Amino acid sequence: MPSPARHASAVAPVVQPPVVRQPTAIPGAARTRIEVTARDLQALSPGADARVYQQARALVGTFVVAKAAQRKAILWGHELQKSHGELVTEMLALARSPVLRQVQGYLTRMMDILGSIDLMAACGHSSDGVVGRLFQGVNRRIDTPGELARAQAELEQLLALMGGTLEPLLDLKDRLLRLSASMQDTATQVEASAIGALFLSERLRQDDAALAQCFAERSMSLTQTLAQMRQAGSTRDLQIEQPIRLIGAIQNVALVVMPAFIGSIASITTLGASKTTVSQTEAGELAYRLRDIISQLKP
Numbered sequence: 001m002p003s004p005a006r007h008a009s010a011v012a013p014v015v016q017p018p019v020v021r022q023p024t025a026i027p028g029a030a031r032t033r034i035e036v037t038a039r040d041l042q043a044l045s046p047g048a049d050a051r052v053y054q055q056a057r058a059l060v061g062t063f064v065v066a067k068a069a070q071r072k073a074i075l076w077g078h079e080l081q082k083s084h085g086e087l088v089t090e091m092l093a094l095a096r097s098p099v100l101r102q103v104q105g106y107l108t109r110m111m112d113i114l115g116s117i118d119l120m121a122a123c124g125h126s127s128d129g130v131v132g133r134l135f136q137g138v139n140r141r142i143d144t145p146g147e148l149a150r151a152q153a154e155l156e157q158l159l160a161l162m163g164g165t166l167e168p169l170l171d172l173k174d175r176l177l178r179l180s181a182s183m184q185d186t187a188t189q190v191e192a193s194a195i196g197a198l199f200l201s202e203r204l205r206q207d208d209a210a211l212a213q214c215f216a217e218r219s220m221s222l223t224q225t226l227a228q229m230r231q232a233g234s235t236r237d238l239q240i241e242q243p244i245r246l247i248g249a250i251q252n253v254a255l256v257v258m259p260a261f262i263g264s265i266a267s268i269t270t271l272g273a274s275k276t277t278v279s280q281t282e283a284g285e286l287a288y289r290l291r292d293i294i295s296q297l298k299p
Helices: 004-011 038-044 050-061 070-074 078-095 098-116 129-134 145-163 166-203 209-231 233-254 257-273 280-297
Strands: none
Touching: 038 050, 038 166, 050 166, 070 209, 078 166, 078 209, 078 233, 098 145, 098 166, 098 233, 098 280, 145 233, 145 257, 166 209, 166 233, 209 233, 233 257, 233 280, 257 280
């Protein structure tokens, strides 16, 4: 025979939850956002790129009037200015990269050596006369076969060192280009923030003068930051150009033209050791090639 408890549970009615026939409402104020068009922003601050107006419009669209506070206005665009400062610091650090000074030192030394070579004299066609020939070897010129041989050895050493710096230079160039792209993107965001702050200062002027003033000050500060970024653009281009120029000097001159020229120098020293002279025409042609190499290596 079933117990009373089991019997009671078997016959207990099932309580169904109430059916909600209409949407419920939670007391509170709706978030009022400011509507603005790109045309409105363009009329307020003409001359910007279309992408800037779109970003400014999106920024204004996220502003909630009910939560408007001076803290929000004071911090408007602050992170962008902070990011800009960090990017500038990083760019300066890359511009002082040791590999740049290293390669520039190699190129300077190479140009010093090449500029000191007197090929006509080293080939025995000096126009200095007897007195000039007596003092060969005691001047700063490289004008004897022996000095030419020593110059050849140092030039070969410099070429080997420069070849090893090509990869670091390429890495540095890529980092500078990426950093430059980040700075340009930040500049776009700064301009959009400045326009957005200007619009909000005008929009809130009658409702909250103090808040409107905060946005006006932020707009001016961001505009000043943007002007600094644009002024630094030419410097940034020069910083990017430096490794590109050094890469070109290594690839197009040091590793392409110089090996053949060093081979010609080696031939001169070999002929000098065997008491065989190089013709004046051949020496003149080598001197012309030497001047061309020096002009290509100059910044």
